[in-house]
Amino acid sequence: MARSPERLVREGLVQHLPKFRRFALSLARNQADADDLVQAGFERALAKARSYNPAYKIETWVFKIIQNYWTDQMRKQARRGTNVDIDEAYSLMGEDGRQSVETRDLSFKARLAIEQLPEDHRSVVALVLVNGESYKDAAEILGVPVGTVMSRLYRARQTLMQQLDSDHTRGGRA
Amino acid sequence: MIPDDFELMAYVDGELDAQSSKRIAEAVEADPALQAKVDALIESRTVARAAYAPMQEAPLSRALQDMMDDLEAGLESHSDAPAWQSADASPSGGAGMLSWARHRAAAMTAMGVAVGALATWALMPQTQTEAFLTLTEATGTQLSDRAQRALSQTPAGENVDGFTVQTSFVSGAGRSCRQFTLVDQDGIACLDASEWHLVILTDVAGSSDFQAAGGTDPMAVATAGLGVARVLTDEEEAAQIAQNWRRQVD
Numbered sequence: 001m002a003r004s005p006e007r008l009v010r011e012g013l014v015q016h017l018p019k020f021r022r023f024a025l026s027l028a029r030n031q032a033d034a035d036d037l038v039q040a041g042f043e044r045a046l047a048k049a050r051s052y053n054p055a056y057k058i059e060t061w062v063f064k065i066i067q068n069y070w071t072d073q074m075r076k077q078a079r080r081g082t083n084v085d086i087d088e089a090y091s092l093m094g095e096d097g098r099q100s101v102e103t104r105d106l107s108f109k110a111r112l113a114i115e116q117l118p119e120d121h122r123s124v125v126a127l128v129l130v131n132g133e134s135y136k137d138a139a140e141i142l143g144v145p146v147g148t149v150m151s152r153l154y155r156a157r158q159t160l161m162q163q164l165d166s167d168h169t170r171g172g173r174a
Numbered sequence: 175m176i177p178d179d180f181e182l183m184a185y186v187d188g189e190l191d192a193q194s195s196k197r198i199a200e201a202v203e204a205d206p207a208l209q210a211k212v213d214a215l216i217e218s219r220t221v222a223r224a225a226y227a228p229m230q231e232a233p234l235s236r237a238l239q240d241m242m243d244d245l246e247a248g249l250e251s252h253s254d255a256p257a258w259q260s261a262d263a264s265p266s267g268g269a270g271m272l273s274w275a276r277h278r279a280a281a282m283t284a285m286g287v288a289v290g291a292l293a294t295w296a297l298m299p300q301t302q303t304e305a306f307l308t309l310t311e312a313t314g315t316q317l318s319d320r321a322q323r324a325l326s327q328t329p330a331g332e333n334v335d336g337f338t339v340q341t342s343f344v345s346g347a348g349r350s351c352r353q354f355t356l357v358d359q360d361g362i363a364c365l366d367a368s369e370w371h372l373v374i375l376t377d378v379a380g381s382s383d384f385q386a387a388g389g390t391d392p393m394a395v396a397t398a399g400l401g402v403a404r405v406l407t408d409e410e411e412a413a414q415i416a417q418n419w420r421r422q423v424d
Binding site: 004007010011013014017022025026031032035036038039042043107110111113114125128129130134135150151153154157160161164 | 179180183184187189214215217218219221222223224225226232234235237238241242245246248249331
């Protein structure tokens with residue numbers, strides 16, 4: 001059979017949308033930005049669909065496009081350091097998040113902790129821990145060796161857990 | 175040998191082969207310090223997933239929803255995949271659906287249950303003088319010599335005056351079959367001995383109001399009846415064309 005690369009890409013975008021959205025959500029700071037990121041990534045994927053090689057997993061190909069777009073956007077912005085708006089972060093949890101300590105506790109603190117990771121660490125966390133990609137696929141998407149993925153992932157995990165332990169010790173949030 | 179931290183992480187993330195995984199599992203079981211490290215690694219993954227769990231089911235933004243609607247509509251109106259690939263392609267229960275199930279279709283079979291408009295159109299030469307189909311009262315719709323040649327010699331995806339093979343497959347009985355489009359009709363032909371026989375020809379463009387009984391897609395029914403042992407790759411198809419479609423036996 002002969003399905004065109006363009007069609008394979010279109011099918012892949014539709015079929016794996018939830019996966020791409022989770023990835024974008026891990027990179028962006030809120031759902032609206034994440035959906036904008038997915039849309040921008042999809043537009044680029046469609047624009048270059050003719051060059052898609054079906055020998056590669058469509059998810060890996062699109063993840064890479066989304067990651068590259070995200071990286072480009074971040075580079076364009078002035079380096080502003082960690083900038084997590086507490087009110088915005090709470091709003092992400094929904095109305096109940098502001099009202100219930102139990103509800104907001106783990107996911108809220110975890111979200112803030114991840115937001116404070118360096119971008120290259122956050123990407124690895126997003127791909128491997130949040131989206132379940134293999135080390136090999138994450139390395140392909142990020143354009144780094146598998147060993148680099150592992151070292152970033154390990155350090156990110158350490159930072160994440162230290163941050164959460166620190167919050168726990170202080171008995172406060174972030 | 176005590177596993178290092180990277181090995182423990184790879185173990186937790188399921189990156190090791192069975193033998194290495196077993197070795198580390200034994201080491202972890204025998205050493206509480208290693209067990210504590212493994213627990214922390216597992217917890218870090220749990221924490222990371224928990225961070226985004228509340229937002230994963232959020233509705234799509236309007237712009238993204240519009241884009242996905244367009245993508246899905248495009249897939250449905252330009253299907254170039256075989257009928258048997260239509261099911262369960264999408265987690266949303268429709269996003270990846272290929273078009274067959276939604277086509278308004280007029281069922282025509284090899285016995286010549288021809289809907290008038292189709293028979294008239296398909297029998298008429300398009301840009302050539304020789305038609306792809308012939309219609310006789312005795313035998314109904316049949317593939318012409320031109321269609322025989324096209325089915326034997328045309329690679330999938332190549333349009334010959336409105337006739338395009340979409341895919342090639344081996345039926346459950348080991349017959350070589352090809353799904354094709356003829357202008358606005360879809361059909362399947364299978365090879366018996368040295369001749370292609372029409373299994374089904376169906377109007378997918380909605381030019382007829384005829385609906386198959388129960389709303390069932392006739393292409394899907396025909397495909398299910400044939401069975402699909404496997405779809406030929408481009409290379410296998412090329413090889414079959416080169417050897418004039420020697421009968422397939424799996």
